[in-house]
Amino acid sequence: MEKNNYKNWSETKYLEDIVTNPLITVGKKSYYSGFYENNNFENGCVRYLWGDSSTRDLFNPEEDFGWELDRLEIGNYVCIASGVTILLGGNHNHHPDWITVYPFADHVKESFLPKGDTVIKSDAWIGMGATIMPGVTIGEGAIIAAGSMVLKDVPPYTVVGGNPAKEIKKRFSEEEIDLLLELRWFDWTEEEIKESEPILMSQDIHKLYEYYQQHIK
CATH class of the missing domain: 2.160.10.10 (Hexapeptide repeat proteins)
Structure with missing residues (x-):
């Protein structure tokens, strides 16, 4: 089989x-x-x-x-x-x-x-x-x-x-976890995720949060 x-x-x-x-x-x-x-x-x-x-x-x-x-x-x-x-x-x-x-x-x-x-x-x-x-x-x-x-x-x-x-x-730290739970990248559109992949595949949560505030929120 x-x-x-x-x-x-x-x-x-x-x-x-x-x-x-x-x-x-x-x-x-x-x-x-x-x-x-x-x-x-x-x-x-x-x-x-x-x-x-x-x-x-x-x-x-x-x-x-x-x-x-x-x-x-x-x-x-x-x-x-x-x-x-x-x-x-x-x-x-x-x-x-x-x-x-x-x-x-x-x-x-x-x-x-x-x-x-x-x-x-x-x-x-x-x-x-x-x-x-x-x-x-x-x-x-x-x-x-x-x-x-x-x-x-x-x-x-x-x-x-x-x-x-x-x-x-x-x-991550509690502060970083709170940011991740707020921005919820996995609920973004596929296009938005594609644009942010270089940040997602890094350790820079604050940079991802900046991206979220500028382009998603």
Whole structure:
């Protein structure tokens, strides 16, 4: 089997071109680098989320059971590496507070509980082999180190790693983070971003803010 139609490890695919699941919303230019995986993004990287092509014809839990299904929201310019697992699907019908965690089929309808939407905000980078647990929000510009297990929200422009993932450092000073969250370069038009690429690929946040004030604001 070809590596999910990826020709080599350096090839990426824009999520907006490959996602069909109605419970996944994707911003512009966010990509998945899936060469090392044998499954596609919607049922390999994203797991237990009804609505991909393989589950759509089986049943509809919203209509059949009245479940409120969790969603996945991905912002603009998000980078997702091979081996990343994004877990969804609520509690998967397993109740740790019940006597048994076994999901007896006759009671599956009543056993489901949502976990809340999982949100990966713009310009985040999810490293190879990381796992994102249900209901987590990953802030703008955050970096998730390879192999991390993310159990709770990650603030903007923060690097986390480990199992469970813990903060390693802030990418920038608090003042610089505030400027980045104000100017939100990833929401600009493609033309505006193209013009500012030399600044974006530098460390000069104040220069980018000047550009924002002069040309964007």
